[in-house]
Amino acid sequence: xxxxxxxxxxxxxxxxxxxxxxxxxxxxxxxxxxxxxxxxxxxxxxxxxxxxxxxxxxxxxxxxxxxxxxxxxxxxxxxxxxxxxxxxxxxxxxxxxxxxxxxxxxxxxxxxxxxxxxxxxxxxxxxxxx
Numbered sequence: 001x002x003x004x005x006x007x008x009x010x011x012x013x014x015x016x017x018x019x020x021x022x023x024x025x026x027x028x029x030x031x032x033x034x035x036x037x038x039x040x041x042x043x044x045x046x047x048x049x050x051x052x053x054x055x056x057x058x059x060x061x062x063x064x065x066x067x068x069x070x071x072x073x074x075x076x077x078x079x080x081x082x083x084x085x086x087x088x089x090x091x092x093x094x095x096x097x098x099x100x101x102x103x104x105x106x107x108x109x110x111x112x113x114x115x116x117x118x119x120x121x122x123x124x125x126x127x128x129x130x
Contacts, residue, residue, distance in 0.1 A: 005130035006065050009123040010058040016122050017057070020115045031108035060091075061123050068127055076128045083124020087117030 021028060034042045064086060068074070073082050092113030099109040 002065065002130075005127050006058065006061045008130070009064070009126040010054065010061040012126045013057045013061060013119040013123040014054050016119045017053075017115055020111075020118065024111050027107060028111050031105045031111060033104070057119070057123075060120070061127065064120065064123055065127050068124070073124075074128055076125055079124035079126075079128030080121050081124075083127075084117055084121040086124070087120030088113075091116035091120065 029036060029042060035044070037043050064083065067086075068079065068082065071082070073079055092109070095112045095116060096109040099106075099112075
């Protein structure tokens with residue numbers, strides 16, 4: 001059941017990202033400095049990016065499950081709060097650090113950190129439902 005929980009949590013986190021970046025795509029593309037073609041779509045993308053992206057979210061979900069087990073986090077509310085905390089206080093500062101040293105606009109870590117926080121919150125909730 002543990003593997004299933006991690007996979008479902010990763011799917012939920014990835015789906016949140018699809019919605020998040022779907023809504024904020026124009027702002028994110030501008031802040032990230034992505035080159036777009038005449039059609040307004042990013043250039044140079046690859047379908048493999050989605051696969052690697054999902055793999056990254058799967059790793060985060062797996063580590064979150066491990067941390068939850070070690071910490072005794074086993075209720076949906078505790079999972080949600082812990083997930084939000086992981087996203088807001090672990091992942092977002094690191095994203096912000098990278099953006100600062102990369103001299104990216106402040107909007108980039110705000111968008112990416114918002115996704116990390118919401119995505120981890122949802123994954124934390126899902127992990128405690130199993």
